[in-house]
Amino acid sequence: MVDKVEETNTIIEEKKEMIVSPNGENQELRTAKFLKSHIEISSSNVPFLPDTIWPSKVLFKGWRQPQDKWAEWVELLVPKHAYLWNQIGICDAILNSTYRISKHKDIVLGLAEKWCPETNTFVFLWGEATITLEDMLILGGFSVLGEPVTSCLEGELVEMKEKLIKEQKLFNKEKSKKATYPGWINRFMGSNCELEHVAFLPLWMSRYVFPSHPEGNIGKHVFPVAIHLSRGTCVALAPAVLSSLYKQLRLMKEVLPDSTKSLKVWGPFQIVQLWDWEHFLLLRPDGLNPISPGAPRMAQWGDLKSKFKLSDVRTILNSLENFQWRPYTSDLSNWHCPSFYKETDELLDIEAENEELKSFPRCLVACELVGLQDTIEQYLPFRVAMQFGYDQDIPGHFFRENATWELAWETYNKPIKDARLYARSRLFRSKVSSRYYAWWKKSISDLEDERNVVSGRSQSESAKKGRKMSHSCTTGSPSRNKRKLRKSKNGAYKGSSKKSFMSTQLQSSSVDDNLPRTRILKFTKTKSGVAERPSTPSENSRDDDNDDKVPLSKLFPGVRANDVQTKNAPQRRKLKATLVETNLAKEAKNGDSGDNPLNLDGNGEGAMYDPLDLDEYGKGTRYDPIDADDY
Numbered sequence: 001m002v003d004k005v006e007e008t009n010t011i012i013e014e015k016k017e018m019i020v021s022p023n024g025e026n027q028e029l030r031t032a033k034f035l036k037s038h039i040e041i042s043s044s045n046v047p048f049l050p051d052t053i054w055p056s057k058v059l060f061k062g063w064r065q066p067q068d069k070w071a072e073w074v075e076l077l078v079p080k081h082a083y084l085w086n087q088i089g090i091c092d093a094i095l096n097s098t099y100r101i102s103k104h105k106d107i108v109l110g111l112a113e114k115w116c117p118e119t120n121t122f123v124f125l126w127g128e129a130t131i132t133l134e135d136m137l138i139l140g141g142f143s144v145l146g147e148p149v150t151s152c153l154e155g156e157l158v159e160m161k162e163k164l165i166k167e168q169k170l171f172n173k174e175k176s177k178k179a180t181y182p183g184w185i186n187r188f189m190g191s192n193c194e195l196e197h198v199a200f201l202p203l204w205m206s207r208y209v210f211p212s213h214p215e216g217n218i219g220k221h222v223f224p225v226a227i228h229l230s231r232g233t234c235v236a237l238a239p240a241v242l243s244s245l246y247k248q249l250r251l252m253k254e255v256l257p258d259s260t261k262s263l264k265v266w267g268p269f270q271i272v273q274l275w276d277w278e279h280f281l282l283l284r285p286d287g288l289n290p291i292s293p294g295a296p297r298m299a300q301w302g303d304l305k306s307k308f309k310l311s312d313v314r315t316i317l318n319s320l321e322n323f324q325w326r327p328y329t330s331d332l333s334n335w336h337c338p339s340f341y342k343e344t345d346e347l348l349d350i351e352a353e354n355e356e357l358k359s360f361p362r363c364l365v366a367c368e369l370v371g372l373q374d375t376i377e378q379y380l381p382f383r384v385a386m387q388f389g390y391d392q393d394i395p396g397h398f399f400r401e402n403a404t405w406e407l408a409w410e411t412y413n414k415p416i417k418d419a420r421l422y423a424r425s426r427l428f429r430s431k432v433s434s435r436y437y438a439w440w441k442k443s444i445s446d447l448e449d450e451r452n453v454v455s456g457r458s459q460s461e462s463a464k465k466g467r468k469m470s471h472s473c474t475t476g477s478p479s480r481n482k483r484k485l486r487k488s489k490n491g492a493y494k495g496s497s498k499k500s501f502m503s504t505q506l507q508s509s510s511v512d513d514n515l516p517r518t519r520i521l522k523f524t525k526t527k528s529g530v531a532e533r534p535s536t537p538s539e540n541s542r543d544d545d546n547d548d549k550v551p552l553s554k555l556f557p558g559v560r561a562n563d564v565q566t567k568n569a570p571q572r573r574k575l576k577a578t579l580v581e582t583n584l585a586k587e588a589k590n591g592d593s594g595d596n597p598l599n600l601d602g603n604g605e606g607a608m609y610d611p612l613d614l615d616e617y618g619k620g621t622r623y624d625p626i627d628a629d630d631y
Contacts, residue, residue: 089143
């Protein structure tokens with residue numbers, strides 16, 4: 001049951017609640033501050049995340065390292081344009097592109113396994129977390145304020161776009177026939193022409209901000225945004241970049257890739273890895289770099305390496321003790337935390353001219369994120385309120401407004417008027433409501449039950465597939481069938497031994513027509529000597545018959561090894577019963593009944609003969625099925 005409450009522009013909701021720590025300890029009754037979801041619900045569930053099997057190759061095509069001459073070009077333009085870049089909120093983002101962030105796929109893949117496309121959050125055993133606009137602002141260096149990336153060009157800006165397109169077409173005469181990154185740098189770097197700064201921005205955005213197919217080329221899709229930025233227009237790049245990461249993470253989970261194929265992922269995924277390092281202390285590499293004066297926060301992660309395997313990453317991600325909710329609240333050497341992180345709880349003046357203070361409320365509002373190339377993704381900060389210093393309650397629903405990018409942008413850009421917008425102290429430890437803690441524990445328990453059901457169903461389907469495969473390998477010559485098994489893609493059969501194949505061959509064969517009409521009997525020992533006793537259905541159902549381990553060809557010389565070889569006890573007994581019936585019918589037809597063929601004693605019982613046929617030294621011989629030939 002979902003009830004839509006009266007729409008307001010307030011962000012914070014205060015309630016007197018029983019509050020506990022995320023691990024269920026330190027319960028207390030106090031006034032809690034929650035992020036408002038605007039939708040009240042009577043019940044909600046944690047989304048189910050199926051197990052992920054990654055393909056052998058996951059290619060992060062948008063993970064770009066600094067290319068030759070790039071850092072040199074940035075350094076060349078800083079004296080001329082650094083002031084403008086700071087005014088429009090892209091200076092740190094441009095400087096970030098000059099640092100080499102080593103790629104550690106297992107860290108990113110382990111985190112991507114936890115991604116939930118329904119909520120755009122990572123779902124861990126202990127709670128939810130996600131990459132937020134705050135992360136894009138502080139770690140990525142992108143602005144959350146400004147015009148949408150979809151804004152159109154007008155007047156002289158249209159002429160500027162035509163000039164860029166004309167320059168791009170000139171590369172058609174080059175050997176590559178494309179406007180490649182190196183060619184673009186060689187064409188404009190140090191030219192001091194009117195287009196140098198304008199041309200610099202499309203390269204930065206095509207390679208480091210909005211990478212897309214085709215790889216390695218200047219993309220026309222970034223020309224309008226680059227022109228707006230070059231003219232000093234502030235553009236909200238943070239929601240656009242975040243929406244592209246959300247989209248790529250969703251595609252990674254929804255595609256459900258085949259393990260035999262490769263997966264190509266676009267978007268600046270180095271931000272995902274850096275988010276992991278910022279929040280999970282044990283996953284951080286050793287020896288962080290010192291930050292130089294004026295350098296962005298990302299500088300501390302440059303060229304660092306991590307040696308964690310995927311199994312280690314999974315273990316660390318499931319531990320709440322390893323997670324740091326608010327990594328940006330502490331000052332670093334030559335880096336100071338933003339001004340909206342206060343020593344004590346403080347009412348924010350959202351009407352002030354301070355761009356940082358204006359930016360923080362934007363990070364707290366549930367909305368739609370508008371990106372390039374028709375990308376619209378929902379943003380739900382109320383599900384991860386503890387990342388902003390607020391208490392966590394059971395999350396509500398968010399009604400989508402994504403029919404067009406204009407409607408989506410309205411949800412992001414709507415005015416914020418909240419007289420109680422307190423910025424929590426950077427020293428404050430937020431908690432969860434007691435009902436949230438109970439709801440989460442029950443939801444995780446239900447998810448584990450559901451996962452077990454799905455796992456059992458998958459195993460059942462795998463078993464059926466295995467039986468189908470074994471049946472398909474019983475036609476043709478034995479040697480040819482063994483080759484089929486070894487070439488099979490099913491791991492349960494690939495590389496099977498000759499022994500395993502022979503057993504599979506017999507289990508799926510018809511015993512009535514293909515096996516010799518030899519009477520298979522159990523031996524009994526009496527005072528008068530050795531007699532034959534046919535096996536009965538009741539004996540065939542027993543699992544502990546002494547002769548189950550003895551090759552039938554040894555007990556009965558008239559039976560060929562390849563015709564009856566099997567170590568499957570139930571199948572062996574079924575085979576014996578079938579042959580007994582067949583042979584008895586044959587004897588009845590020939591009039592061969594014999595006198596007391598069972599040689600039973602007065603009680604109708606006989607003494608079992610030792611089926612192992614041990615010699616005087618207590619040893620017996622055992623047939624080796626591996627040595628049997630194919631015929």
